[in-house]
Amino acid sequence: MVNSQDKVAKTTSIQTLTLRRWLSSASLLVILSLITVFLSMLFGSDALRPREIISAFLARVTGNDVSEVTRTILFQIRLPRILLAAIAGGSLAAAGGMFQAILKNPLADAYILGISSGAALGVVLSLFVPVNLGIYGLTPASIMAFTGALITLYIVYKISIVGGKIPPHTILLSGVMINAIIFAVILFLTSVVNSSHLYRVFFWLLGYLSSPNYTALATISIFSFTGMAILLRHSRSLNILTLGDDAAETLGLDVESVKRKVFIAGALLVASAVAICGPIGFVGIMVPHAVRLLVGYDYRLVLPVSFIGGGIFLMLADTFARTAASPVEIPVGIITSLSGGPFFLYLLRKKRIV
Amino acid sequence: MRTRLIISCLIVLIIVPSSLFAKTFTDDIGRKVELSKPPERIISLAPSITETLFYLGLGDRVAGVTDFCDYPEEARKKPSIGWIISPNVEKIILLNPDLVFVTAEGNSPDIVETLERVHIKVYVFNPHRIEDIMQAIVSIGEIAGQGERAREQVSSLTRRIEAVKTKAEGSQRVRVLYLVSMEPMISVGPGSFIHDMIGISGGENVANRAAARYPRIEMEEIVHRDPEVIIAPSEIIDSVRSWKGRWSGISAVKNDRIYPIDMDIVSRPGPRIVEGLERIYGEIHGQ
Amino acid sequence: MKSAYQLSGVYFRYGDAWVLQDIAFDVTEGEMLGIIGPNGSGKSSLLKLLSRLNTPQQGDISLRAVDLALMDQADLAKTAAMVPQESTFFFPYTVAEVVLMGRTPHLRGRLFEGRHDIEVVREVMHWMDIAGLGERPVTEISGGERQRVVIARALAQEPDILILDEPTASLDIAHQVEIYHILTRLNEERGLTIILSSHDLNLAAHYCHRMILMNQGRIYAAGTPSEVITEENIREVYGCPVLVDAHPVSGGPRLTLLPVHRQIMPEIHKVS
Numbered sequence: 069m070v071n072s073q074d075k076v077a078k079t080t081s082i083q084t085l086t087l088r089r090w091l092s093s094a095s096l097l098v099i100l101s102l103i104t105v106f107l108s109m110l111f112g113s114d115a116l117r118p119r120e121i122i123s124a125f126l127a128r129v130t131g132n133d134v135s136e137v138t139r140t141i142l143f144q145i146r147l148p149r150i151l152l153a154a155i156a157g158g159s160l161a162a163a164g165g166m167f168q169a170i171l172k173n174p175l176a177d178a179y180i181l182g183i184s185s186g187a188a189l190g191v192v193l194s195l196f197v198p199v200n201l202g203i204y205g206l207t208p209a210s211i212m213a214f215t216g217a218l219i220t221l222y223i224v225y226k227i228s229i230v231g232g233k234i235p236p237h238t239i240l241l242s243g244v245m246i247n248a249i250i251f252a253v254i255l256f257l258t259s260v261v262n263s264s265h266l267y268r269v270f271f272w273l274l275g276y277l278s279s280p281n282y283t284a285l286a287t288i289s290i291f292s293f294t295g296m297a298i299l300l301r302h303s304r305s306l307n308i309l310t311l312g313d314d315a316a317e318t319l320g321l322d323v324e325s326v327k328r329k330v331f332i333a334g335a336l337l338v339a340s341a342v343a344i345c346g347p348i349g350f351v352g353i354m355v356p357h358a359v360r361l362l363v364g365y366d367y368r369l370v371l372p373v374s375f376i377g378g379g380i381f382l383m384l385a386d387t388f389a390r391t392a393a394s395p396v397e398i399p400v401g402i403i404t405s406l407s408g409g410p411f412f413l414y415l416l417r418k419k420r421i422v
Numbered sequence: 423m424r425t426r427l428i429i430s431c432l433i434v435l436i437i438v439p440s441s442l443f444a445k446t447f448t449d450d451i452g453r454k455v456e457l458s459k460p461p462e463r464i465i466s467l468a469p470s471i472t473e474t475l476f477y478l479g480l481g482d483r484v485a486g487v488t489d490f491c492d493y494p495e496e497a498r499k500k501p502s503i504g505w506i507i508s509p510n511v512e513k514i515i516l517l518n519p520d521l522v523f524v525t526a527e528g529n530s531p532d533i534v535e536t537l538e539r540v541h542i543k544v545y546v547f548n549p550h551r552i553e554d555i556m557q558a559i560v561s562i563g564e565i566a567g568q569g570e571r572a573r574e575q576v577s578s579l580t581r582r583i584e585a586v587k588t589k590a591e592g593s594q595r596v597r598v599l600y601l602v603s604m605e606p607m608i609s610v611g612p613g614s615f616i617h618d619m620i621g622i623s624g625g626e627n628v629a630n631r632a633a634a635r636y637p638r639i640e641m642e643e644i645v646h647r648d649p650e651v652i653i654a655p656s657e658i659i660d661s662v663r664s665w666k667g668r669w670s671g672i673s674a675v676k677n678d679r680i681y682p683i684d685m686d687i688v689s690r691p692g693p694r695i696v697e698g699l700e701r702i703y704g705e706i707h708g709q
Numbered sequence: 710m711k712s713a714y715q716l717s718g719v720y721f722r723y724g725d726a727w728v729l730q731d732i733a734f735d736v737t738e739g740e741m742l743g744i745i746g747p748n749g750s751g752k753s754s755l756l757k758l759l760s761r762l763n764t765p766q767q768g769d770i771s772l773r774a775v776d777l778a779l780m781d782q783a784d785l786a787k788t789a790a791m792v793p794q795e796s797t798f799f800f801p802y803t804v805a806e807v808v809l810m811g812r813t814p815h816l817r818g819r820l821f822e823g824r825h826d827i828e829v830v831r832e833v834m835h836w837m838d839i840a841g842l843g844e845r846p847v848t849e850i851s852g853g854e855r856q857r858v859v860i861a862r863a864l865a866q867e868p869d870i871l872i873l874d875e876p877t878a879s880l881d882i883a884h885q886v887e888i889y890h891i892l893t894r895l896n897e898e899r900g901l902t903i904i905l906s907s908h909d910l911n912l913a914a915h916y917c918h919r920m921i922l923m924n925q926g927r928i929y930a931a932g933t934p935s936e937v938i939t940e941e942n943i944r945e946v947y948g949c950p951v952l953v954d955a956h957p958v959s960g961g962p963r964l965t966l967l968p969v970h971r972q973i974m975p976e977i978h979k980v981s
Contacts (some may be wrong), residue, residue: 082805082831082843087821112512141512144540172799207531268530271507278532279511281539304820308810310799318760318793319866320786320814365800368820395502395510396489 085368093369097376101154104380108150108387109142149279152288153386153400154379156277156345157355159292159337161378162371164352165359166299166334169306169367170327171236178338178352181243185250186220187213187342191272192257195265205283209272210343214291217339220246225331233313234327275348275401277386288340295336299371302330306367348401350408351378357415447565450548450558451526453534457543460567461520467509467533468525470692471547472497474559475523477693478575480566486517493686493694511536521545521565525691547691552618552699555691556580579696583622586703590624596706598625599649599674602636604661609639615695616688616702623703625651641669649674651706655685681705711738712774713870713902714759719768721754728754730926732768738869741896741903743913745937746923747947752906753794755923756874759904760791772870786814789870790863794878796855801846804858808834811865830865837861837891853884860891871895873905877912885909889916910964914938915956922946938962 110121124138160178167176178184190212197208206214224246228239258266280288299306305326308316316323341348355378356370363369382400385407389400447455465486466472472491475484487500488509501517504510506528514522514537522537526548537544545565549555556576563572598620602608610616611632620627628647629639652674654662659682665675674680683705688698712735719732729751736742744752757763758770761777770777772788780788790811798807811833812826822830834840837857842850847858856876863871873892877885889912895901907913913920914934922930922937924946930937943951943964956963 082809082827082834083803084805084809084822084827090821137515137518140540141515145511145515145536169799207535209531265527268507276508278508278530279536281535301820304813304816307800307802307806308813311810312793312797314757314762315791315793315796317762317782318786318791319810319862320783322782360800365802366806390510395504395513397504397508397510399508 085366090368090372093363094372094376097373101376101379104383105147105150105154108153108383109146111387111391112141112146145279148282148285149277149386150383151285152280152344153277153382155285155289155292156341156348157351157382157385158375158377158379159295159341160348160352161355161359161374161381162296162299163334163337163341165356165367165370165374166306166330167352168356169310170330171240172310173236173240174357175353176240177350178334178341179347181224181239182220182247182250183217183335183338184342184347185247185254186216186218187339187347188216188269188273189220189250189254189257190214190216191346192254192269195269205281205285205287206343210284214339214343217342218335220250221331221335221339225328233324235313271399272346274399275346275404276397276399277345277382277389280344284344288344291336291340295333295340296371296375298329298333299337300368302326302333303368303371306330306371307365346401348382348404350404350412351382354408354411355381358411447545447561449546450554451546453544453546455521455543455545457521457565461543461565463517463519463521464566465503465514465517465519465522466491467503467506467522468528468547469493469506469686470690471523471525471562472500473690473692473694474562478559478563478566478568478572480562480568483566485519486514509533511540514542515540523547523562549691550613552583552615552622552695555615555695558691559693575693579693582696583699586699587622590622590703590707593624593707595626596624596651597628597647597649597673598702598706599628599644599647599652601639601652601654601658601662604658607639607641607644608636611635611637615691619688619695619699619702620706622699623706625702625706645669645672648672650677650679652680653683653702653705654680656682657685679708712736713738713740713772714904715769715771715774716758717769719758719765719770721751721758721763721765721767723754728926729758729765732928734921734928734931736870736902736904738902739896739900740918741892741916742905743917743920743934744904744906744923745908745910745913745920746929749925750923750946751926752923753874756791756872756904756906760789760872761785762791783814783817786866786868788868789872790866790868792856792859792863792871792873792876794874794876796859798847801848803844804839804847804850805830805834805843807847807858808839808861808865811862814866829867830861833861833864837864853880853887856880856884856888857891860888864895868901870902870904873903875906875908877907877909885912892916910938910943914962914964915959935962938964 120138121142124142163178164176167178167180168174171180191209194209194212197212203211224239224242225234228234228242230238258269305321308319308321309323309326313323356374359370359373359377363373382404385403386400389398389403392398444458447457449455462483463485464475464480464483466475466484467488469488469491472484472487473493475481476494476497481496484497484500486503487497488506489502489504490506491497491500503513503517507530519542522542522544524533524544524546526546534544534546547558549558556579559576560569560572563569600610600616600620602610609629609632610627611629611634614635617627617630628644628649629637650673652662659680662680665672670676683698683701687694687701714736717733719729720727721729732755744755746752754763758765764778772780772785808830809822809826812822812830815826816822834843837860839854839857839861842854842858847855850858877888880888892903892905893916896903905913917934919932920934920937921928922942929946930942938953940951940953943953950967952965952967953962955961
């Protein structure tokens, strides 16, 4: 068994992820993200030239006079929307990646457990609520979408527990079932609601980004970053979980506790994204797959890279959505779905779907 | 002494007119909108409001419209700010409006918050009945400083409405089905303008027991209520006419009283609603 | 001689029917114990109880005099490691990544493995002769290699006890022998207590110190291989006639299957 290649074997290097590598990857990505934010700021209504925008940024340093209009557009309209895209896209991508591991299903996305239908129900119900009842910068629609998403995940979780454990197949089926039930309820409600409001709900279902106020952005960010922190904390455990619940247990992992925490994190991430933007499709399913092609399967890398990558992807998609048919703003959900489909086929052909 | 008096008079004469125009209006959802003078650059985020602005002769004050503002012809030439449901806020800002008109029905509530955030004044309309539409036209006129003219135009519109009402009185109620769409089949219920117009024209809306303003309706209900007249938008009229073979039991189908109508004049809460009312009256009473 | 495991009065079921009844035995530290029995006799369930993947409805199991049910999960993983019958890998982690996963109980919540962890893994991979496979995706190696990887992962937990559920089930004979050879070395050179279940009665009998024969959820026989592997026991439990004689090399029991063929039958009866 132990052959004469003793010396060679002893010096075999084992590549492993270290904190230093993690930090350097993370910093690189953050820089990439900031560059994307800046580049996205350059695009929008045709009237603003890149040169004007650059001088607007520099104005903070050089003290040059920049027109009020330019400043308003850039920092009140464009920047919050771009930041929303970064956070929502990242949240959906990270959550989708997590669900793919937990449910051991490569087709899992952020909405697989019926979260988006719960949010949709919240939005439909919010039509019966007066508009003035918002808090923390969020409209009633956003608040009820957020609540609907969380309640749905809780229900799905509760009905899937079998003897204290959550078998992946059970929760998947529960999610599908709840999804169907909620949509039936939504259909019923739509029959008693004014149809023009319905158009708004259907439009919301496409997923689109509108410029939020900074308070709403901050609120959403808190939920999103909390969820992300929890996910990162358990990113190594996610690797272990893909070995199967039994193997993970014998390796010393408290499987159900990890699953619970990670579900909560996922709920926070998805609910915060869906509450403001509606269920933007494909980010949650595509970005993790693309990220794995780049960095491998270690979730300690897949999660943060998916978060940043999802943000970059959605920022770019939204920039395109804003400018392609200007002044018409295409709902970004259409762009992501259109790009997602061909990409998915490409992955299938390359047989890189795990 | 006299110079001081003249100066004081001049000051008063200058300040008072401007303060006369500095008004606070309350919009349909209770928001207070303060204007120091009548708006010169107005953006409309709904086709009905665009039509109203041009109707009141304020077309040259229109700085921006939606992609769907297609009436009158001049409106199409105005700068567009995108779709009703997702207006391009950057474009709105660049057009530098004094006031933006919005509807609670068609527009998304976020737009109000976003525009307020960038200090653009917004006025929200939310008409439910035909009287509200008339009031809205007057309000737009008053805001623009053309209150008198608006009231005159609206009273001629109101006279036409009254005329229809009078003609319809006394004659027997005609059972009317208005179809908004075919798949799924949607009709109009109480609370919608079309339902009101059918009533004013002497018709009885067969969907008048519905809970929603635009309820779904089943064939069974239609057959049971047996409308004498069916009115539908021109786009779907052929599908309705194809009921000829199968549903000849329905009076309207049997007697070939299926009429198309331009959807815009019955669904847009603007001045042309009166034209819509007259058309409906005509179709109900076979004129 | 210290006890690794002590079981008494253990009853276990999944649904309505008892899968294990009145199980009582000890596992001595440092021994190699083979659990045999037909399909459905409860072998896998018993091993799952030992690794605490399931809990018995009745009875006590103690691991080194500590109630198994009360043990801390990470401590348990550092004491006893399990090698399952089949390992499916959802993601194509590299062999090194898989073996590194065995360090989980030692990381105590840390996200990144340290130098000591890497050292342990390197040593284990070297020992299991998979050092050269480090960068290969675990989904692209042969069955025999994969089994060694999974054992290496278990060894990376630095356990004192190794539990294996039919470790040679899907391997060819060369690899079967190889695995048993590795297990013996682990037992003799590193002092690991080995508990395994097997369908291959001959190999198990050859290598194990003691054996337990299960039948319909109960212990039918326990003792040395010679004591357990008898023609009566096998015929009674498995329901098929066998011939048991002495292995020409080891001296232990050698089991030969007797094909049930009408023409040979009279011959069998003549021989026995």
